[in-house]
Amino acid sequence: MSFKVIKPGFLSLVEDYGRFGLAQYGLSQSGVMDEHAYCWANHLLDNHFNDAVLEITFGGCELKALTNSSIVVTGADLDFKINGKEQLLWHVLSIKPDDVLTWSMAKNGVRSYLAIKSGFQTKELFNSRSVNLREHIGSKLAEGDELLSKIDVPEAVQHAIPSHFVPDYKQDLILRLLPSYQFDQFDSQQKQIFFNQRYTISSASDRTGCRLEGQGIQNVPSTMISEGISYGSVEITTQGLPIILLKDSPTIGGYPKIGTMFSLDLADLAQRQSGSKVIFELINIETAQKKRNDFNAFFAIN
Numbered sequence: 001m002s003f004k005v006i007k008p009g010f011l012s013l014v015e016d017y018g019r020f021g022l023a024q025y026g027l028s029q030s031g032v033m034d035e036h037a038y039c040w041a042n043h044l045l046d047n048h049f050n051d052a053v054l055e056i057t058f059g060g061c062e063l064k065a066l067t068n069s070s071i072v073v074t075g076a077d078l079d080f081k082i083n084g085k086e087q088l089l090w091h092v093l094s095i096k097p098d099d100v101l102t103w104s105m106a107k108n109g110v111r112s113y114l115a116i117k118s119g120f121q122t123k124e125l126f127n128s129r130s131v132n133l134r135e136h137i138g139s140k141l142a143e144g145d146e147l148l149s150k151i152d153v154p155e156a157v158q159h160a161i162p163s164h165f166v167p168d169y170k171q172d173l174i175l176r177l178l179p180s181y182q183f184d185q186f187d188s189q190q191k192q193i194f195f196n197q198r199y200t201i202s203s204a205s206d207r208t209g210c211r212l213e214g215q216g217i218q219n220v221p222s223t224m225i226s227e228g229i230s231y232g233s234v235e236i237t238t239q240g241l242p243i244i245l246l247k248d249s250p251t252i253g254g255y256p257k258i259g260t261m262f263s264l265d266l267a268d269l270a271q272r273q274s275g276s277k278v279i280f281e282l283i284n285i286e287t288a289q290k291k292r293n294d295f296n297a298f299f300a301i302n
Contacts, residue, residue, distance in 0.1 A: 002067050002116055002149040008141035009061030009103065014120055016052040017301075019128035023251045029231045030130035030137070031247050033207060033270035034111055035263070036167065037075035039299040041115035044072045044092050044159040049301045051119025052129040054147065056103050056112045061141070063114075065099040069149065070117045074161075076109025076169065076271055090161040109169035109271040118150040134208060134248050169271040172198070175244075176262040176283035177234065186236075186258055190217045194258060195280050199242065203274040207248040210269060212278065216240025226254040232261040234280075244269065262288050264295060 005012075017038075018031025032038040032055055042051050059078040073080050074090050081102045087093060089112075095101070103112055122129045122138070131138030141147075186194070199212035217240035229235070233245045235255035244261060245253075246269075261269075262283050272278070296302070 002069055002120075003063040003065055003101075003147040005062075005141050005143055005145040005147070006064055006100070007060060007062035008143055008145070009056055009059060011057040012061050012141040013055050013057075013131040013133075014052050014122045014138070014141075014147070015055045015130045016119070016128055017050045018247065019126055019130055019132075022126055023228065023230075026251055027126055027135060027137075028132060028248050028251055030128060030132040030135075032113065032130075033247055034075050034113065034267045036267040037111070037113050037271075038115075039295075039301070040090065040161055040165065041072045041074040041113045042119070043299055044074075044090070044161065045070060045115055045117050047115065047117065047119055049299050051115070052122060053116075054114040054120065054141075056114065057110060059103040059105045059112075061103045063101045063147070065095045065097055065101065066146075067149075068094070068096050070094055072115045073112060074115070075112045077107040078103040078109075078112045079105050079107055080112065088160070090166055092159050106273065110273055111270055116149045121148045121150060132248050167268060167271065169268075169273075172277040172279070173265070173268055173272055175265050175269065175278050175280050176288070177259040177280050178262060178283060178285060178288060180233070180257045180259045182256050183259055185221075185256060186217070190219070191258075193217050193240075194236075194242075195282075198277045198279050201272055201274050201276045201278065205274065207246055209246050209249055210244040212242045212244070214241065221256055224254045224256060226252045229253040229257070230260065232263060232266055233257045234259050234261060246270070263292060 015032045018029045125137050199214040202211040202213050204211050220236050220240050222238050235243045
């Protein structure tokens with residue numbers, strides 16, 4: 001075993017890269033919200049890209065180490081400390097038994113990731129260790145839980161991320177959109193409203209979807225036959241406002257979709273607090289595929 005949970009925090013979940021190939025049975029993709037922070041955490045530890053981590057939302061989490069291990073904490077700055085001392089993020093750190101790890105409050109960003117050498121060894125459900133509370137798959141951390149990892153693994157090399165790869169989660173965000181097959185159902189005036197305003201992230205956002213506030217698009221179709229939807233789809237509600245579907249979203253929906261967000265931008269979106277500003281711009285499929293392929297190749301995602 002590796003950690004005992006002293007305080008579970010606001011929302012702390014074990015997640016891996018996700019649950020794939022089961023949408024036809026109504027199971028969503030699930031998995032980590034911030035793919036960039038997650039992949040770097042495992043990469044710095046020389047882990048497999050799919051090794052499970054702990055996703056800590058907004059802080060309040062306290063863990064007691066039970067074994068020696070190597071860890072990395074990436075993502076949001078939630079005032080991470082070991083034994084009361086502030087620690088570097090995006091660096092490999094060594095811990096020993098009885099060390100106390102705390103994440104107290106969100107200084108910058110929303111979600112922090114704790115990765116451990118060889119990943120957390122929780123139960124696999126439907127080919128993934130990812131928790132999805134909406135679908136009642138797994139459960140969030142609770143006081144007294146124990147997080148297990150493999151024992152007798154070699155200590156990781158003391159890697160750190162190059163500084164230019166560390167994101168700034170306070171910047172306004174540009175979200176790149178791939179037009180969907182329903183894109184042309186929106187007229188030029190509706191598209192102008194959509195692409196020429198700075199939306200505000202609503203507090204009514206979670207792992208299912210990100211709701212945006214702003215000027216509504218007029219005359220959006222009020223009824224539509226439900227159909228399959230995917231991670232990153234941008235639905236336009238009857239109020240004319242976007243909902244961006246995230247990792248725990250349902251697999252069917254009945255709102256028209258103006259497009260699908262470029263997947264790597266969804267990681268940045270996952271770290272923006274309510275009140276943050278976002279704007280949309282178009283991206284073509286060739287550019288998106290090139291950037292996606294480069295990312296996958298670097299992190300050995302297959």
